[in-house]
Amino acid sequence: MDTQVIVVGAGPVGLLLAAELRLGGVETVVLERLAAPSTASRASTLHARTMEFFDQRGLAAELGTPPNDGAGHFGGLPLDLGGLDTRYPGQWKVLQARTEELLHARATDLGARILRGHLVTGLRQHPDHVEVEAQGPAGPVRLRAAYLVGCDGEESTVRQLAGIDFPGAAADKELLRADVDGIDIPGRRFERFPTGMAVAARRPDGVTRVMVHEFAFRPAPRTGPPAFAEVAAAWARVTGEAIGHGTPLWVNAFDNTCRQAARYRLGRVLLAGDAAHQQMPVGGQALNLGLQDAANLGWKLAAEVRGRAPAGLLDSYHDERHPVAERVLAGITAQSHLLLGGAEVDGLRAVFAELLTLDGVAEHLASGIAGLDVRYPLGPGDHPLLGARLPAFELATGPQRGDVLRLLRTGRGLLLALSGDEDRTARLAAELRPWAGRVDLAAGWPGHGTGADLAGHDLLVRPDGHVVWADTSGALGPALLRWFGAPTGD
Numbered sequence: 381m382d383t384q385v386i387v388v389g390a391g392p393v394g395l396l397l398a399a400e401l402r403l404g405g406v407e408t409v410v411l412e413r414l415a416a417p418s419t420a421s422r423a424s425t426l427h428a429r430t431m432e433f434f435d436q437r438g439l440a441a442e443l444g445t446p447p448n449d450g451a452g453h454f455g456g457l458p459l460d461l462g463g464l465d466t467r468y469p470g471q472w473k474v475l476q477a478r479t480e481e482l483l484h485a486r487a488t489d490l491g492a493r494i495l496r497g498h499l500v501t502g503l504r505q506h507p508d509h510v511e512v513e514a515q516g517p518a519g520p521v522r523l524r525a526a527y528l529v530g531c532d533g534e535e536s537t538v539r540q541l542a543g544i545d546f547p548g549a550a551a552d553k554e555l556l557r558a559d560v561d562g563i564d565i566p567g568r569r570f571e572r573f574p575t576g577m578a579v580a581a582r583r584p585d586g587v588t589r590v591m592v593h594e595f596a597f598r599p600a601p602r603t604g605p606p607a608f609a610e611v612a613a614a615w616a617r618v619t620g621e622a623i624g625h626g627t628p629l630w631v632n633a634f635d636n637t638c639r640q641a642a643r644y645r646l647g648r649v650l651l652a653g654d655a656a657h658q659q660m661p662v663g664g665q666a667l668n669l670g671l672q673d674a675a676n677l678g679w680k681l682a683a684e685v686r687g688r689a690p691a692g693l694l695d696s697y698h699d700e701r702h703p704v705a706e707r708v709l710a711g712i713t714a715q716s717h718l719l720l721g722g723a724e725v726d727g728l729r730a731v732f733a734e735l736l737t738l739d740g741v742a743e744h745l746a747s748g749i750a751g752l753d754v755r756y757p758l759g760p761g762d763h764p765l766l767g768a769r770l771p772a773f774e775l776a777t778g779p780q781r782g783d784v785l786r787l788l789r790t791g792r793g794l795l796l797a798l799s800g801d802e803d804r805t806a807r808l809a810a811e812l813r814p815w816a817g818r819v820d821l822a823a824g825w826p827g828h829g830t831g832a833d834l835a836g837h838d839l840l841v842r843p844d845g846h847v848v849w850a851d852t853s854g855a856l857g858p859a860l861l862r863w864f865g866a867p868t869g870d
């Protein structure tokens with residue numbers, strides 16, 4: 381075997397996955413067709429759940445304090461994201477190139493090998509390994525590994541070579557975007573005109589990002605970005621303003637194609653990120669959804685490769701993440717109707733705007749966009765945190781206070797003994813001993829804030845930060861076996 385896992389694609393999802401695999405102690409090679417990292421202007425928003433996960437791994441601090449904007453939207457209708465119950469409310473403005481730089485450093489620091497200039501062209505599955513062919517800078521390359529993960533974007537070669545279906549809906553709506561210098565037009569946020577919708581936002585450097593959609597336009601597949609003249613003409617038709625004299629710095633089009641891989645795993649091949657789901661990048665959810673796939677998959681695949689995974693653990697990646705993306709895609713589809721529909725959606729928009737004023741409705745939609753509402757259907761038991769992510773809180777141990785999320789930096793599981801009962805904690809410690817090296821124990825008392833509600837309970841947390849057992853779920857042993865496998869003394 382040349383390595384244990386091959387990741388195809390050094391986009392944000394492939395890089396985070398490579399880092400997580402290395403944290404789990406697995407040899408990882410990333411094959412990337414581009415010779416150098418992309419500097420293209422793409423996603424610019426990290427949502428709360430992604431920031432929490434970065435915090436769990438000690439990465440959030442490396443981003444400094446990015447600009448934060450609580451003013452979100454749902455299909456163009458204003459939606460506050462700043463009031464959510466998280467350490468990271470709001471939208472964190474981080475350019476995708478910066479996120480990729482951070483994750484690249486993390487993956488390589490942990491020992492992932494990233495081979496650039498390698499275009500994957502072939503793939504064969506065998507009973508005990510997978511073999512991949514790539515065109516490298518010095519000619520064809522053949523590599524073998526136990527598993528391969530396609531993080532190679534929406535056109536995923538891996539998905540096609542593996543023969544995984546990608547059902548869904550083709551685009552029937554399109555938006556044109558451009559960053560333009562030398563124009564002076566009014567700022568507008570999802571402003572509706574009789575024939576279309578327009579957005580204009582001027583950056584501090586004087587460049588204006590314009591985005592325009594014509595209600596009646598039916599897109600055809602494109603082979604490259606639109607000409608700036610096309611954007612300027614659409615802008616003029618919709619708003620009546622001229623921007624054609626400006627200097628375009630970046631021009632791009634995107635549409636409402638909505639597809640999802642039928643399965644995220646086929647034998648020794650898995651998919652994550654845009655390779656697994658293609659969606660309109662409205663509300664900045666596309667990138668965040670993919671990063672959370674990587675967080676879910678990394679530790680499971682590492683356990684599988686190291687022979688520690690209990691039966692079914694690797695398949696739980698599809699079982700957990702496919703429904704999450706299905707729901708996000710449904711939300712994005714709803715938003716695309718509200719945002720890009722013409723006069724026929726005016727009534728729907730009015731009803732939605734009214735609903736958003738009702739108690740709990742805006743919060744419900746906002747926590748979905750932020751990725752905070754993910755609750756995997758895990759049992760037994762009815763503790764409110766079962767399946768949900770562990771919220772951040774201060775943990776007091778004697779006179780010491782520490783941040784509970786720091787305890788997840790190791791990439792191991794975590795048993796939180798919060799009962800304050802020394803005998804009970806000692807019994808848990810004894811029960812946990814055979815899993816030493818896979819699950820850490822921390823005993824203490826939650827400080828003020830969210831954690832105070834947890835006092836008196838014991839919780840088992842997976843390496844991705846999701847709670848899989850509480851003392852109300854019955855005995856601890858079966859949960860340790862289910863998530864961390866039979867103890868082998870390693």
Ligand SMILES: Cc1cc2nc3c(=O)[nH]c(=O)nc-3n(C[C@H](O)[C@H](O)[C@H](O)COP(=O)(O)OP(=O)(O)OC[C@H]3O[C@@H](n4cnc5c(N)ncnc54)[C@H](O)[C@@H]3O)c2cc1C
Pocket residue numbers: 388389390391392393394411412413414421422423424425476498499500501531532533534536537538632634652653654655661662663664665666667668670
């Ligand atoms: C123009 C544009 C604008 C966008 N704007 C937004 C936005 O505003 N908000 C938002 O949330 N999302 C946006 N997105 C989507 C967001 O960028 C993606 O969701 C995100 O990049 C997905 O990450 P990924 O790692 O899954 O895939 P990608 O970032 O697509 O990375 C895939 C990688 O795989 C490599 N690759 C592909 N095929 C092969 C092969 N055969 N062999 C080797 N390597 C290969 C590619 O070169 C690439 O580096 C935008 C996307 C585009 C294209």
